[in-house]
Amino acid sequence: MTSLATPTRTITYREAMRESMSDAMRNDPRVFLMGEDVGRYGGCYAVSKGMLEEFGPDRVRDTPLSEAAFVGAGIGAALAGLRPIVEVMTVNFSLLALDQIVNTAALYSHMSGGQFNVPIVIRMTTGAGRQLGAQHSHSLEVWYAHVPGLKVVTPATVEDARWMLPTALEDPDPVIIFEHAALYNSEGDLPEQGAPVDLDRAVVRRPGPDVGLITYGGSLPKTLAAATELAEEGISAQVLDLRSLRPLDTEAILTTAASTHRIVIVDEGWKTAGISAEIAASIAEGAIWELDAPIRRVCSVEVPIPYARHMEDAALPQTAGIVAAARELVGR
């Protein structure tokens, strides 16, 4: 009496990420984790909790507050053949390491005529929504997505949290993983028998012909909720989860545009020159005649993110705003 359905287990995004890292470290002695408070503290967001005990301080390496140096050291260790996972506590602090990421990691392969490669994985928490104020609420994924030489992924489901990392570690080039803070406690069902997933294809999370909602990362749950609400009104929305911001899966974007003719882009980044702009631009270049309505972008309001709950809520994309934009496009 075996079940035909794949056996699954319920797991949080945080646990999935931790399992993924631990597994990689068990399987490959070249892999190690390094960052501020990943060890004794257990990780700022408790992602690496318990890992110090299993792997010891050499491989779960607490660093001083020196973002430039320890990210750069990760790059050096990767150049030397190791497979570092460097955790930058949040994207806000990654500004201090940008020089190393852009001027070293992203350029070394091309600039050396292909002699070197930098197989580093850099993980960072991103996003707002927890009343942490302007300096702790950035969503700067788009900056990284702009840079040739980098790959940028945004796992939004427990499956991607569990299975993107092994692929990223196999990748010979720098991969940046953005983990939205609001996702860590989210739960999902994970097949017992999983396998590494690709890093470059968007996935339709919900099919639907009436309007296409294109999003990624921390905005996926809000967008799915919007689709559910829209369904109650008889509007069947398609939800496309980009998963990767560099490379962007333009083909999937154009397919969604061609099959729904109405596009709402949902992005927690600021609107102007955000990744939402690139998505809109690809459609304007590649599928403009497919559109039955102008493209709509639901993004963060162009303000530093305020502390007060009601103001923060007003600054960020919310389900209601997504629903309203979609409704408008389909003319209801």
Place this chain on the structure above:
Amino acid sequence: MTSLATPTRTITYREAMRESMSDAMRNDPRVFLMGEDVGRYGGCYAVSKGMLEEFGPDRVRDTPLSEAAFVGAGIGAALAGLRPIVEVMTVNFSLLALDQIVNTAALYSHMSGGQFNVPIVIRMTTGAGRQLGAQHSHSLEVWYAHVPGLKVVTPATVEDARWMLPTALEDPDPVIIFEHAALYNSEGDLPEQGAPVDLDRAVVRRPGPDVGLITYGGSLPKTLAAATELAEEGISAQVLDLRSLRPLDTEAILTTAASTHRIVIVDEGWKTAGISAEIAASIAEGAIWELDAPIRRVCSVEVPIPYARHMEDAALPQTAGIVAAARELVGR
């Protein structure tokens, strides 16, 4: 026998910039210039040559190689009521100061509920084209244009080089001025009686109904050259110089789209998630039914900029590529 035409004089972009700074320093004791090698060396691009002699080392202040600290010090001095002009030698090194620019300068006003403002002007050289290799050839204007709280301008003519700065210094908020290295030697005619110019409006540098070429900064000369070539083929191209990347003059962009129905965007930044994407997105949102052809972007190829001349030329937008794109759009 006086001439009715405004008297003008020929001046280089470099001289215009220098005159602008010197003039501001003569008129306002709060203004000072600070940066690496602005004094004794005369400025990496010789922009501030001779200024040390006139204003002394307190007001033409050489800094150590400490981008984060001296930009942050400029922010502090601005908060305290001075009007610093901080020169970051090139945009490539500004990555080391991004934390201060984004997490301090851009946020302080909003985050403090309007108690503080940061009247700093940050100048930096940008762009490629001089065979300086991957680490010295970035065009990252788009990153800055993404950030609320900043203003971003890109003078492309001697007039803007001469007259944007006084307006920027009057501005109570941080203004970033991007000077494309290829422009410093360019010459132009400057009216003898000039006056400060606005920082937020695009200008049509050449009128024309057949195709709209939208550009800014270092790409303006190439784009104007393309328009001249196109004219020889009977295609009358409109050239819109954005001048400001934040705020973007969306109205002017939409007007160009509405009056030409065919848009080519020319941008030395990489294409994906570049400022070109934002321009395309605004059109896709606001003027999509005006278009008779998909939007075209002529940007840098998505590679680190190589050293060898022929490879660098191939990586950057060139007049021929602009002409070809425009020709294609008008169906020739």
Place this chain on the structure above:
Amino acid sequence: MSDSHHLDLLRQMLRIRRFEERCAQLYQAEKIRGFLHLYIGEEGVAVGVIGSLLPDDAVVATYREHGHALARGMDPGAVMAEMYGKMEGCSRGRGGSMHLFDASRRFYGGNAIVGGGLPLAVGLALADRLRDQPRVTAVFFGEGAVAEGEFHESMNLAALWNLPVLFCCENNLYAMGTALERSESQTRLTLKAASYEMPAWEVDGMDVLAVEDAARKAIESVRSGGGPHFLEMRTFRFRAHSMFDPELYRSKEEVEVWKERDPIELFTRRLITDGGLTEDDLATMESDVAEEIEAAVAFAEAGTWEPVEELTRFVYSEVVPS
């Protein structure tokens, strides 16, 4: 030094302590949200240093800055309202616990980027230097910040240009869960200052009088053109790093040992022994402080929410200063 001055020092420390204890409760009650970093155990530092500044001096602090704000004379009601996210808050409710500001007191925040306030402080001092104003800028930062590049660049700039900055290192031995000896190869932090030719003293941060004494001397020297000074104040935070910290990285015993050096208890005992303070005085002081804090809470409770329509205000300045 007068008895009344001593009593004032005690009162200042007590205000901060009781204020923050109340904050912790209000956090549990979900009145305060976001990150909340308590200064409990370190009060002697802010009180000793900031009490020694003049009104026109400047203060730059970190995300652990309630104590500095109160010591600087900011209204506890405005600070509490800020943490409630109310419009009457000192930053209009936009900043929260980590971003307290008060332009009228030259209190430049509240900075949530470790090390981020240091260049700013250098700039404030540079402005004073260029205008020949005999003002001092005191900048506070944790020992964890000493590993950041921005710290070193700022130290060098201040020393090189002989700027009136007082660098106040609050060495509480931990940066989140990272102990100093896992953060610095050389844990004698005054040697960093020495490498910039900057005078530097180690100070017992649990002794408010020692802090005050060192601060006064340093401030006097800074103000009179002696260039920047560096004070390493040895202290300890008695509570977790923030409300999310399970404190896996240190033992209860270690904390208990430090609690025996509680700056408030030590100073109270000393004043009682010296006869400057009676148990009655103390009780009165406590009840005055309690009253002030309850008033602050009431002020915050009565505060209003900024209208959402104002969200986009102040991204850019509304008035062009001349």
Place this chain on the structure above:
Amino acid sequence: MSDSHHLDLLRQMLRIRRFEERCAQLYQAEKIRGFLHLYIGEEGVAVGVIGSLLPDDAVVATYREHGHALARGMDPGAVMAEMYGKMEGCSRGRGGSMHLFDASRRFYGGNAIVGGGLPLAVGLALADRLRDQPRVTAVFFGEGAVAEGEFHESMNLAALWNLPVLFCCENNLYAMGTALERSESQTRLTLKAASYEMPAWEVDGMDVLAVEDAARKAIESVRSGGGPHFLEMRTFRFRAHSMFDPELYRSKEEVEVWKERDPIELFTRRLITDGGLTEDDLATMESDVAEEIEAAVAFAEAGTWEPVEELTRFVYSEVVPS
């Protein structure tokens, strides 16, 4: 030390000198473009240090790295072809003068960001440490880089983790036009190292034997687990910062005084005096070197341009290493 070793040191320095003199001509002839930073006057440093490394050690350099590349044994033809922008160049013509690379010699560049190579070097050494490989990473940087945060963060990390890094500070007294005393409040740079508890020695960078001696001792200590070491090599660049520099910031006299301590002339005279070298030997050496350099130029001239179609290659790796 044997005579032949001394002759070899001299030959290495001479190769670099003549190579770069030729580069300067080729820049005037517009064969070489972009930025070109000459090492002339500083040859003793690269030769003394790099000659003391083992083949499996690593080198990280700056944009002023022709000398380091040649001292590391890179083929002058491949280096010259790189500066020509030819596909036969050591970086396929993509890097130019500032980005010489050679994976086979563990020569990690060529970095045009001041201070940018330091974290990288720490990481290379960390990898060796984690794999228990007794290798050394030598990283070169100018005294100007000492003001950068990345320098300090890297020094601390290397010392804290006891990593096998040799920090080689090339103190040529100027960073572009900025003299050391306008860049550092404390100009004794070894004190910076001391503030990280890192052994540090001042070395006469114009004396190749002194450099070699210090380097050998330091490298031995680093290799045997003694942790990172810091060498301050006092030297001088005889030429302008780059081909665009009008040298407004220093006097001809200052340069002339230093030229009297030309490392090549000094060492030549010494060998002649000691009898290890005759004028004839020297002439032979010069002509050998000239021949080698002409061969390098010929190689570069004969090189080919990378097809434009290859522009997008190597943005991402072509082969997935296992």
